[in-house]
Amino acid sequence: MNLQEDVARLFHSEPALSALLGFEPDEVHNDAQLLAAVLAGLVPDAHARHRVRDLVGEGFAEDSEAVSVALEDLAATAARDLSTDPARVLLFAAGYQGLLSYRASRALFLSGRDTAAAAVKAILGRQLSVDIAPEADIGRRVWLDHGLGVVIGRTTIIEEDVSIWHGVTLGSNFVSMGDRRHPLICKGAVLGGHSIILGGIDIGENAVVAAGAIVTRSVPAGKTVYGPKAAIRDRQPGSFSGFL
Structure with a gap:
């Protein structure tokens, strides 16, 4: 080339x-x-x-x-x-x-x-x-398809050969605020459009996060996770409760 x-x-x-x-x-x-x-x-x-x-x-x-x-x-x-x-x-x-x-x-x-x-x-x-923090650690051969609306937080780690569609958020959950408060995306993972991945969790090697999924727990290698699910519950001690 x-x-x-x-x-x-x-x-x-x-x-x-x-x-x-x-x-x-x-x-x-x-x-x-x-x-x-x-x-x-x-x-x-x-x-x-x-x-x-x-x-x-x-x-x-x-x-x-x-x-x-x-x-x-x-x-x-x-x-x-x-x-x-x-x-x-x-x-x-x-x-x-x-x-x-x-x-x-x-x-x-x-x-x-x-x-x-x-x-x-x-x-x-x-x-x-796009809003990609320069502090984030992003490996080789990553693909942002379209890219529009992608947000990647400061302590995010993305390994090699990851594919990311438009509208993906790799953010903090405002609860786990340690040294790594953003996700680890392991080698070969695929993040579908408008998926939201929050907190210092791991998306395993070659895992797939389907479009629109909201992920707050680690995903094992090779697995697929899908589906947004909103539920009403009482606020728990230590949960994020806003800025006021």
């Missing part, structure tokens, strides 16, 4: 892309610069766009592993979405771009630039409708 050449071919076939995406392919000289240019192109304001491009480039320069992982994510996304190729995924797939924005903010966070990481997360998250 020569990503830069493939992107250049797309730009050549459709001249409008330069104006729409905010950069020219001959401005980038390596994969890290290309990834930074794509993310920056999401930002409407020209001045902010240039600063985002600089910040993301600096983050990737500090953490070359982040670029390698981002390219693995790209290949995995193209393989699982059979209708497209890596260049089109990079330029047009909001889910991949949401994960890439996390890789960029994470690189800045790991280099000690917490405020820059938060800024990149915020500005790109507004454009992509």
Whole structure:
């Protein structure tokens, strides 16, 4: 896969892309610069766009592993979405771009630039409708399909080869507030659209969380969990009871 050449071919076939995406392919000289240019192109304001491009480039320069992982994510996304190729995924797939924005903010966070990481997360998250904390630990070859509405909290751990559909929340239950108050998603798990997984629980290897499921207990490896279920009960001692 020569990503830069493939992107250049797309730009050549459709001249409008330069104006729409905010950069020219001959401005980038390596994969890290290309990834930074794509993310920056999401930002409407020209001045902010240039600063985002600089910040993301600096983050990737500090953490070359982040670029390698981002390219693995790209290949995995193209393989699982059979209708497209890596260049089109990079330029047009909001889910991949949401994960890439996390890789960029994470690189800045790991280099000690917490405020820059938060800024990149915020500005790109507004454009992509994702909220992924740079503190979260996300493994290789993850696929965000569509990406819209995905929320991933700070102490979340996601292992390799996980697939996540739109609207998924990996959040806290406001009860278990220890060192890990967000879920662990084990290797190969699949999280269906609009599923909600709360607390420091484990979703086992190759488990499936069906669309719309609300999960507050650990799921064993290889199992499927499904179904939202709301029930009225009295508040228990220690349960979350609001902020008032």
